Amino acid sequence: MKDLYLVYKNLTRKKLRLFLTSFAIFIAFLIFGAVTALQGALNSGVEMSADNRLVVFNKINFTQSLPYAYVNKVSGIEGVNQVTFANWFGGYYQEPANQVVTMAVDPDSYFEVYSELVVDPEQKANWLQNQAGVMVGERLAKVNNWQIGDRIPVSSNIFSNKNGGQTWDLVVEGIFTASDPQVDTGYMVFHYKYFMETQSWGGDYVGWIVLTTDDPALNEQVAKAIDESFANSQAETDTSTEKAFNKAFIEQIGNIGLIIFGVVFMAFFTILVLVGNTMVLAIRERTGEIAVLKTLGFSSPRIFRMILTESCLLAFLGGLLGLGAAYLVVGGLSQMMARFLPNLVLGSDIVLQALGYMLLLGLITGIAPAYQALRLNIITAFARG
Numbered sequence: 001m002k003d004l005y006l007v008y009k010n011l012t013r014k015k016l017r018l019f020l021t022s023f024a025i026f027i028a029f030l031i032f033g034a035v036t037a038l039q040g041a042l043n044s045g046v047e048m049s050a051d052n053r054l055v056v057f058n059k060i061n062f063t064q065s066l067p068y069a070y071v072n073k074v075s076g077i078e079g080v081n082q083v084t085f086a087n088w089f090g091g092y093y094q095e096p097a098n099q100v101v102t103m104a105v106d107p108d109s110y111f112e113v114y115s116e117l118v119v120d121p122e123q124k125a126n127w128l129q130n131q132a133g134v135m136v137g138e139r140l141a142k143v144n145n146w147q148i149g150d151r152i153p154v155s156s157n158i159f160s161n162k163n164g165g166q167t168w169d170l171v172v173e174g175i176f177t178a179s180d181p182q183v184d185t186g187y188m189v190f191h192y193k194y195f196m197e198t199q200s201w202g203g204d205y206v207g208w209i210v211l212t213t214d215d216p217a218l219n220e221q222v223a224k225a226i227d228e229s230f231a232n233s234q235a236e237t238d239t240s241t242e243k244a245f246n247k248a249f250i251e252q253i254g255n256i257g258l259i260i261f262g263v264v265f266m267a268f269f270t271i272l273v274l275v276g277n278t279m280v281l282a283i284r285e286r287t288g289e290i291a292v293l294k295t296l297g298f299s300s301p302r303i304f305r306m307i308l309t310e311s312c313l314l315a316f317l318g319g320l321l322g323l324g325a326a327y328l329v330v331g332g333l334s335q336m337m338a339r340f341l342p343n344l345v346l347g348s349d350i351v352l353q354a355l356g357y358m359l360l361l362g363l364i365t366g367i368a369p370a371y372q373a374l375r376l377n378i379i380t381a382f383a384r385g
Helices: 002-011 015-047 069-075 121-129 138-144 192-198 216-229 242-253 256-285 287-295 300-336 348-374 378-384
Strands: 053-058 080-088 091-093 102-105 133-137 151-156 167-178 188-191 208-213 237-241
Touching: 002 300, 015 256, 015 300, 015 348, 053 216, 053 242, 069 080, 069 208, 069 216, 080 192, 102 192, 121 133, 121 167, 133 138, 138 167, 188 192, 208 216, 216 237, 237 242, 256 300, 256 348, 300 348
Parallel strands: 102 188, 133 167
Antiparallel strands: 053 208, 053 237, 080 102, 080 208, 091 151, 133 188, 151 167
16 A cells, blocks of 8 residues: 555656646547547448358449349359348438438348348238338437338439339338347338339349358358359359458448558557656656665565556556547447447447557556666665765
C-alpha cells in the first residue's frame, strides 16, 4: 500500500502534465475504439460468412445477370448441397434518399441456405402463401417502425412496374432475426416469381446464385466445376467463396483495412513518443528522490516496479476514459446510421484488444525510465543534485 501511495503522489505531482498526457492517451483510444468499431461494421459481412457458402455471378460484372436455367445446372453439380438465388431490386421507401436494401429471392430455399437467419415458422408459412408479401430484417423493421401486417410501398430506382410507375405495394408478413447479433438484418426480401411477373422489362434471369457445399474442403473443386460448366457460353460465371465475394465488394470503395490501420498506427505512434518522453523527463526530475529511496532501503527492483506501475496507471487512466468515450460515440452513431451501418457496435473483442494495448503502452513507455532508475548509482545521483 505504501508503494501505491508513492506511485499516486508521483503521478499527481504535476496535475497539468498529468492532464495533458492523459488527454493525449484519451484521444488515441477514442480514435481506436471508434475506428475499429467502424472497421468491424464494414467487415461484418466478411466475418459472418459461412465457410461452405459459394456465390456464382456473371464473369463480366456483378451487375450482369445469369440465365435462370443455371440454377438447376448448378444444383446438379457434385458436392453442391443447397442452392438459392436472388435479384437486386434497388429499393427505396417514400424518398429516393431513403434507400432500402431489397432483393427478390426464391422463398422456398433462401432461408435454408442462409441458416443463420431465424424465421418464425408461422410467419414464413404466411409469406409463402402471399406472393405480395415481404420478409423484413429486424434492424430494418426497427428503423422504419414496421410491424407485421403493414402495407408498405417500395419503389425501385432500376425497375418499373407493369401497372405503371416504379412502386410495388408489399405486405410485411414476417420479421426475421439472426442467431448472431453481428449478422446483418438491415434488408428485406420478397418473392422472385412475383417480381418477374410484375416488372415491365427483362427476361427469366437471376442476379446471382448462392449455394452451400457438402464440406468446405470441396469449395475449390465445386467452384471450378461450376465455372467450367459455363465456359465459352454467353454468360460465363465466376464462382468464389462468400467471404471472398463480400471482401471484394467492400474493397470497391477502397482498402478500408489499410486506411484504418494507418490512422490508428499514426495516432498510437505519436502517443507512444509523447508519453515515453514525458515519463523519461519525470524520472529524470526525480533522480535525487530515487537516490534517497535507495538510501532508505528501497531495493532497485522495487523502484523498477513502482515506475512501471506508474506508467501503466497513466496508460489505463487515459485509455479507459477514451474507450468509454468511444463507447458513447459508437452508441450514438449506431442509432443515427442504423440504416447504413447496422452492425456498428463496440464489441467485447475491441475492449479486450484495447486493454491489451493499454498495458503494452504502459510497459513500453515505462521500461526505459524504470531501467534507468534500476541502474541508478546513489553516489552519482547525489553528485548530479
